[in-house]
Amino acid sequence: MHNLTTHTMKTTTTKADLIGTVAQKTGLTLNESESAVNSLFDSIIDSLKTRKRIEIRGFGSFNIRHKNLRQARNPRTGEKVMVDEKEVPVFKISKEFKSAVTASLKA
Numbered sequence: 704m705h706n707l708t709t710h711t712m713k714t715t716t717t718k719a720d721l722i723g724t725v726a727q728k729t730g731l732t733l734n735e736s737e738s739a740v741n742s743l744f745d746s747i748i749d750s751l752k753t754r755k756r757i758e759i760r761g762f763g764s765f766n767i768r769h770k771n772l773r774q775a776r777n778p779r780t781g782e783k784v785m786v787d788e789k790e791v792p793v794f795k796i797s798k799e800f801k802s803a804v805t806a807s808l809k810a
Contacts, residue, residue, distance in 0.1 A: 718740065721740055722736045722737045722740050723736070725739060725740060747765055750765075751765060751766075751767055751792050754767055759797075760797070761797055761799045761800065762796075762797055762799075762800055763794055763795055763796040763797045763800055764794070764795050764797075765792060765793070765794050766792070766793055766795070767790050767791070767792055767793070768790070768791055768792075768793045769788065769789075769790055770786075770788060770789050770790070770791055771788050772785065772786070772787060772788045773785070773786050774786070
């Protein structure tokens with residue numbers, strides 16, 4: 704079993720890092736960049752709250768997926784439990800996104 708933390712994920716990019724990158728690449732101030740990043744995230748969340756699908760070509764899509772009522776097991780006790788049906792947000796990466804990341808990881 705591979706330990707993903709030590710083998711594949713060397714660092715974490717935070718929201719603050721994204722804001723800094725936006726500021727650096729666009730020439731916007733940090734405050735302006737923070738507003739832009741927050742607006743993007745808020746727009747995605749607001750769309751999903753109203754069940755609207757978000758598609759960003761070359762990046763991926765966000766959607767709401769229905770999960771049916773199902774039986775599961777408590778991993779600690781092995782006891783069977785019922786998990787209620789629910790709606791969950793999901794993200795599916797685009798082929799271009801996957802190819803770009805995969806190619807750079809092979810290099």
